[in-house]
Amino acid sequence: MMQRLAQWHLQPSLAEARRVRERLTEVLERENAPFISAFQLACAELIVNLSRYPDPPPTKVELLLSRDEQHWWLELKDNGPSFNNFSQLINDPDPLAAAESGMGLKLLAQMFADIRYIPACFREDAQNVMVLRQPLSDQQPTRKTLLVVDDDPSYRAIVTAYLSDRYQVVEAQSVSEAFAQVLTYQPELVICDVQMPDEDGPVLFDKLSHIPDAAHTAFIYLSGSQDSETLSRALSRPIDDFLAKPVTREQLVQTIERVLQRRNYLNQQIRRELEERVTLGLQPSLPEQIPGYRVALRSFNPEPGGGDLVQLQQVGEQSMILMADLMGHGLSAKGYSYALAGYLRGLGAAAFNEQLDLEALFGLLSQSFQSDAVLQETLATLIAVQLDASGQLQWVNAGQPFPLHISQAGVVPIEVEGALPGLGVGNYTSLTMQLKRGERLLIYSDGFLDAGLPVTEALRQAVLASSALPLAAAADQLLALGLSGPASADDTTLILIEKT
Structure with a gap:
């Protein structure tokens, strides 16, 4: 479960970058966090970028520091226009001065295990989000992340209990919430109910299929629906598997492992063929x-x-x-x-x-x-x-x-x-x-x-x-x-x- 450690609302400027960076450092030191210098640089660089590049500049900016069972998270949200260009000169050892002179995402990409930008067009709150993620420890093995989508909180709790000892489990109660969770967590697999009050499971599958970073996500339906029309529409999508409620823990775990292994094998085969072809053209x-x-x-x-x-x-x-x-x-x-x-x-x-x-x-x-x-x-x-x-x-x-x-x-x-x-x-x-x-x-x-x-x-x-x-x-x-x-x-x- 995600634990919010700190949250700052700010206006993008050099002065605010200094202020928030100092507050961020205090929280990280209090929490005995590793990689403090990386988070300092990220804070300074991202805020300074927002003060320089978007036109018009954002009027609402929020920086969040969080932690879950596996990772530290730093998220920067803004309501400005989405932007693509980041400078990447590396000239100054001081994080804030380096950010001001143009140090960019190239260095951050080397420092963080995961860094990505989610434009506002993909989010219901119409905010751009920059997400940086770092493992809690180098020694701690990273578990695969699964997303469980079901409008029934009791059944979500059951499925989470079945899986939480083997995987990192993220929950969502609706298609819109699930879509946001996929963009943030990038799970290896989604377990989704077919029929829900607002939008059905097939809608989530269709949304993800249009996002390059999410289209490869494995997808399993877990449903108790008896409506033949709904099931027919759901099964017309190229999902990985379908399980009927109720399901046993053993059945669920075996299905997940089989789907992930099959996906991994297919992805390796496709990547190998693409790498061979593209490498020849780039050598x-x-x-x-x-x-x-x-x-x-x-x-x-x-x-x-x-x-x-x-x-x-x-x-x-x-x-x-x-x-x-x-x-x-x-x-x-x-x-x-x-x-x-x-x-x-x-x-x-x-x-x-x-x-x-x-x-x-x-x-x-x-x-x-x-x-x-x-x-x-x-x-x-x-x-x-x-x-x-x-x-x-x-x-x-x-x-x-x-x-x-x-x-x-x-x-x-x-x-x-x-x-x-x-x-x-x-x-x-x-x-x-x-x-x-x-x-x-x-x-x-x-x-x-x-x-x-x-x-x-x-x-x-x-x-x-x-x-x-x-x-x-x-x-x-x-x-x-x-x-x-x-x-x-x-x-x-x-x-x-x-x-x-």
């Missing part, structure tokens, strides 16, 4: 030679998802390499990467063929991230370099780590900066430099070194030492170096370029 690759340069690309994905994209455009003696890093993990992030790859490929080819400079290209990309319905749901960092065979380079950056220039004089970051696409910034500034014969460039994603971290002296020396090796061997050594670092849980892609 970063570059030729070993482009006009005037040798190239070595190395990449590593610690899980099936993620999205480091690398694309090459060539016309005559000029080449353009574009690398994008998509925020997210799992197959859904890979799906967005696949869609984004196609968009970037088409736009990049058109811009390059029309001799559009990189500043104009990134301006178009930023506008597209604001206006396109799919790209609005995508958080990405990008960097592009245009290479002339003579050694002249032009750079534009949008949130990626600084590349490294490797020469006999040492290892120097190429400090080219730019805002993430979609944040309302249309103007990008390029940087031009000359690469001499034998000098190298290292372009890398934040799986190698995070954009907010400085290049340490130890890293400089390791990169410099690699320059004595042939290009391919140096790339192998640098990938191994990146995988041994603190950012190795993220996708890692690096491109090593040498002037010939």
Whole structure:
């Protein structure tokens, strides 16, 4: 059962972010909660985002801290317009200052076990909700969550008693309440009565089937209805099973286990096939030679998802390499990467063929991230370099780590900066430099070194030492170096370029 620990009503502003963060810290310390710094950052970042991005700004904002048998919960509700764009620069160690400077959901996603945004259009109270969830303990095994939907409180209590020793059970007495609980808790399975006073079980099934995050939820009817028309309508849906009341505990548990095992098997089969197909289309690759340069690309994905994209455009003696890093993990992030790859490929080819400079290209990309319905749901960092065979380079950056220039004089970051696409910034500034014969460039994603971290002296020396090796061997050594670092849980892609 959810226990409400604290609740604050506020107006979104920097001052309110400070005030509520202090009160939140007091409650967390009193409750001996772990992960206090993560909750501090989340509080500051989310409130500051609400003060900056929605237009018009919300007039009603509420922050709630709760705990149930398995998790700590932080929920931010607001009545403003739903919004999609969050910045993700990581520059300041202080949570509030970092939020003010643009630290965003990318860092929060690494800190929390579960983070999601529920737009107001899916909620009866017409409020947007940001939900962050963290396990009570790293040692405590997480139980599967089930939702029991029945208008009879006595029967809900019976079913909950049957199941609560094996699962986390959430209850709802109506379709509208159940719909909200599914969006919040994301249960693995719903056990639903067919016939209820306001809306019937099939209505809940239909509602969930239109929500991507909920459409995969297993669904069992548990009903005592004898109405043939109602039952026929209910069974016309592709549910997982049907049980008639009354049901024994053994029968209910066996049915649940069978349904969950079957769902898990089918999901694994589908995911495996999709991963294989999509991975082939996303695998970063570059030729070993482009006009005037040798190239070595190395990449590593610690899980099936993620999205480091690398694309090459060539016309005559000029080449353009574009690398994008998509925020997210799992197959859904890979799906967005696949869609984004196609968009970037088409736009990049058109811009390059029309001799559009990189500043104009990134301006178009930023506008597209604001206006396109799919790209609005995508958080990405990008960097592009245009290479002339003579050694002249032009750079534009949008949130990626600084590349490294490797020469006999040492290892120097190429400090080219730019805002993430979609944040309302249309103007990008390029940087031009000359690469001499034998000098190298290292372009890398934040799986190698995070954009907010400085290049340490130890890293400089390791990169410099690699320059004595042939290009391919140096790339192998640098990938191994990146995988041994603190950012190795993220996708890692690096491109090593040498002037010939």
